[in-house]
Amino acid sequence: MGDESDSILKRTLAAPPVLEAVAGIEFHPRGMDVVRLVQESARWSRQYPIASAQGALPSTRPQGQGQPGAEFEMQMFHTAPPTRLWTASPDHHWLVQTQDDRLLLNWRRLDGEGLYPGYDATIRPGLEALITQLERPGGDLIPLVAEYSYINRIDGTVPGLHETYSVFRKPTRPLPGSVVGERYEVVTNVPVDTGFAELTVSILPGGTGPASTTLTVSTKVFVGSTLPESRILEMVDNAHNVSKEAFFAIVSDDATSKWGASE
Template sequence: MALTVTWPDYSAAPVVEVVVGVEFAPLPNFGVLSFGALHELWKARYPEVAEREALPPTRPLRPTGGFEFQFGQGIPPTRLWMASQGGERLIQIQHDRLLLNWRKVEAGSESAVYPGHEALIAEFRQLFEEFATSAAVGGVALTPLVTEWSYVNRLTSDHLLDGQALSVWTAPDLPIETEPLFTNLQHVRRFHHEGRDGQVEVSAAPQQIGEMSAGLLTISVKCFHRPDTTMTSALDSAEVAWQVARATFAATTTESARQQWGEAR
């Protein structure tokens, strides 16, 4: 069933980073030469390059818990970062995924304005098409496993510690006077929506940035795909994941906080 919601706009949205991406079955022989081919393909738009440790495979959380051990030999896989001039756009590539980040890197600049989900999904679709047909992939058919949409929101420390911005957090009412120092919240929930199975993760915790105290509210939605899922359907799942993330943001935050962020319907 579709989410029948009139999505609000925010004149002062607290979002500071957005991630959209697809994880696929690991590509064989994906390494230095593949990274070189992608650098040549995208260096004009994303000239800043860095190397990072590869992200681990994504697995749905099981109600029964348990541990998963992975063994490997040889050099561990790496992840290539390619950022736009100024760093507001970031591509992350490794042997089993392609991610696109938007980052709010400088107040008062164009990068401080979130471009919206439609523009970001369109940019990711173009990147994925270029990736899938590039020499780096070498004609190998990509098998989608996970589609992701994540929001990172920066809240004031007072809002987070006192629970003023979070509708899912209630501070304990103690019989003595206390002062909040640390609040950490996490929810992981399963969903079935628009024919997709997935999970949504909500986490909130304080963060110290130099002399500034803040809080981060992260909402990450992942759609897990069946073996017969096409890449077209996997890319379409980005819109579904965005819907769930947007609904989760509204359900997680208080009306008073959303009014401070300039909510308008």
């Protein structure tokens, strides 16, 4: 990234509008069934003791490439559906999601309580600690996709997008990457050191009140070639950096000043 991007990455907000953040990694399947996932989760059960089972997430593909089709579905028809395990902290602000090919760490604001803890200070170290505790029955993890996403609530005083959209701006600098689609959302492709990033920025009405709008900034980094496990966190860093740059590109300076912006 250039000097301007580096400057943006140093910016902070005292009271960011983040409702939820997720950092994670997808890797080659490890051959882990639900029993082994539960056994694995015991390693972090002191911090995340509340467990529940969910359906597994599908494999992640760049936009336009679709999801596994009929052949995959027919193969799965005669086998037990794959499982994703949720383990939450006692206050439910933190959620760990694991499955055979995935590790995600979510932070969530609940009932208006909680302040976004920050990527460098809390989320990245938390994800790194979980990665070190993952089982590796077939050897080192082989990373495929990294993710960093923010979901933000932008509050207005009256219902409707006409007021809330005043928080946003036509970016004074381009969103990272070249635009490949634009609707209620913008999707760009961004070259990064570990492959390429797919950035999605969406602005939609709704949220917790009639005058609120949801801003979602999500980046997925897809490996360009086989990478060693040692570069997993670099992939997540790339995803976080693209998401942060996009957030500050699309939100107005007036709005960030209200949220306590500092350089």
